[in-house]
Amino acid sequence: MIELKDLNKSFRTAAGLVDAVHDVNLRIDDGDIFGIIGFSGAGKSTLVRCMNLLERPTSGQVIIDGTDLCGLGRKQLREARRGIGMIFQQFNLLSQRTVEANIRYPLEIAGTPKAEASKRAAELLEMVDLADKARAYPVQLSGGQKQRVAIARALASNPRIILCDEATSALDPITTASILDLLKRLNEQLGVTIVVITHEMKVVEQICDRVAVMSDGRIVEQGSVHDVFLRPTSDTAKRLIEPSQGALTIDNTPNTLRLAFTGEESGAPVISDMTVQCDVMVNILSANTENIGGKAFGQMLIQLPDDEAARQRIRAYLDSRGILYEESAAVPPAEPVQEEGPREVRAEREKLEDAAVREGSVL
Numbered sequence: 001m002i003e004l005k006d007l008n009k010s011f012r013t014a015a016g017l018v019d020a021v022h023d024v025n026l027r028i029d030d031g032d033i034f035g036i037i038g039f040s041g042a043g044k045s046t047l048v049r050c051m052n053l054l055e056r057p058t059s060g061q062v063i064i065d066g067t068d069l070c071g072l073g074r075k076q077l078r079e080a081r082r083g084i085g086m087i088f089q090q091f092n093l094l095s096q097r098t099v100e101a102n103i104r105y106p107l108e109i110a111g112t113p114k115a116e117a118s119k120r121a122a123e124l125l126e127m128v129d130l131a132d133k134a135r136a137y138p139v140q141l142s143g144g145q146k147q148r149v150a151i152a153r154a155l156a157s158n159p160r161i162i163l164c165d166e167a168t169s170a171l172d173p174i175t176t177a178s179i180l181d182l183l184k185r186l187n188e189q190l191g192v193t194i195v196v197i198t199h200e201m202k203v204v205e206q207i208c209d210r211v212a213v214m215s216d217g218r219i220v221e222q223g224s225v226h227d228v229f230l231r232p233t234s235d236t237a238k239r240l241i242e243p244s245q246g247a248l249t250i251d252n253t254p255n256t257l258r259l260a261f262t263g264e265e266s267g268a269p270v271i272s273d274m275t276v277q278c279d280v281m282v283n284i285l286s287a288n289t290e291n292i293g294g295k296a297f298g299q300m301l302i303q304l305p306d307d308e309a310a311r312q313r314i315r316a317y318l319d320s321r322g323i324l325y326e327e328s329a330a331v332p333p334a335e336p337v338q339e340e341g342p343r344e345v346r347a348e349r350e351k352l353e354d355a356a357v358r359e360g361s362v363l
């Protein structure tokens with residue numbers, strides 16, 4: 001378990017003191033995939049670097065499995081750090097070493113005999129699907145392959161925690177998805193706790209269980225991805241989430257129903273089941289549901305039938321399934337069409353019309 005207590009980190013700069021991390025209290029349970037999200041400059045990297053004391057906090061505690069790292073001597077700290085792997089946006093591989101030698105490197109430093117280190121490196125290469133690249137050099141690899149090497153290297157000493165600082169931010173969306181899948185698989189197979197620092201909500205959606213939102217060095221919101229994603233309360237979370245969530249609005253669309261899927265139900269089966277159960281055809285106007293961890297999140301806008309009895313059946317159905325919905329106002333009664341304006345206006349129009357006919361512009 002990782003516990004940060006009253007953590008502060010400030011940097012002295014020419015321009016004065018910068019409070020990069022301010023009064024952070026956070027608990028990350030064993031086996032979690034925990035996201036820390038925020039815009040650039042929020043203090044995420046500083047916070048995660050405090051977790052393994054790459055940055056020494058100005059005050060507060062970094063407690064890993066009950067031990068405050070700040071209280072350890074150099075030798076004990078080195079030992080503790082072996083239990084915490086880290087990967088970065090820029091991979092940080094040694095260009096002069098082969099893939100296999102990069103993975104062996106932390107083991108060599110820790111004094112592991114060469115044969116044992118080689119055996120472990122071979123296992124790790126298998127684990128990250130790069131067995132055929134053992135003798136390649138980093139320059140010969142794609143970004144995704146480099147990050148796999150970095151992940152294998154981070155796993156070399158059998159850490160219980162992996163810290164990922166924008167690990168997929170330099171990768172294209174497909175490669176990002178494959179790296180996130182790999183991290184999820186490692187989390188499931190090895191039980192390793194993963195801390196994911198990112199500025200991308202999609203990354204959090206794809207693999208995290210819980211998330212903390214950071215702004216100006218502070219944690220402004222935290223909770224399950226489900227809750228924070230659906231009901232963001234902080235401005236930062238709303239700004240981060242809205243581009244992917246895209247607010248559907250029913251304000252200007254009469255006779256519609258906005259359904260909110262909050263993870264319990266997936267969208268399509270609900271609609272098809274509803275048409276059968278309620279014996280109505282419904283028209284889906286728009287939808288932005290997303291599948292997160294096998295559950296549907298998002299919203300759907302459907303058109304209501306004209307028949308009030310059918311609408312009533314739909315409401316009862318949604319209520320019985322506990323699906324949140326919001327209904328727009330019924331179609332407003334049509335405004336009586338005014339054939340003619342007031343007398344003076346009519347007279348004016350007739351004059352213009354006559355003139356136009358005379359000029360030949362109206363036939």
Ligand SMILES: Nc1ncnc2c1ncn2[C@@H]1O[C@H](COP(=O)(O)OP(=O)(O)O)[C@@H](O)[C@H]1O
Nearest residue numbers: 011013018020039040041042043044045046047
């Ligand atoms: N070594 C440093 N010296 C001075 N200021 C720093 C240093 N590292 C980070 N900062 C400042 O701390 C704040 C948080 O930075 P950082 O933790 O890198 O944020 P993020 O990773 O969320 O983009 C920024 O204002 C940044 O300029």
Ligand SMILES: [Mg+2]
Nearest residue numbers: 044045046166
């Ligand atoms: Mg950063």
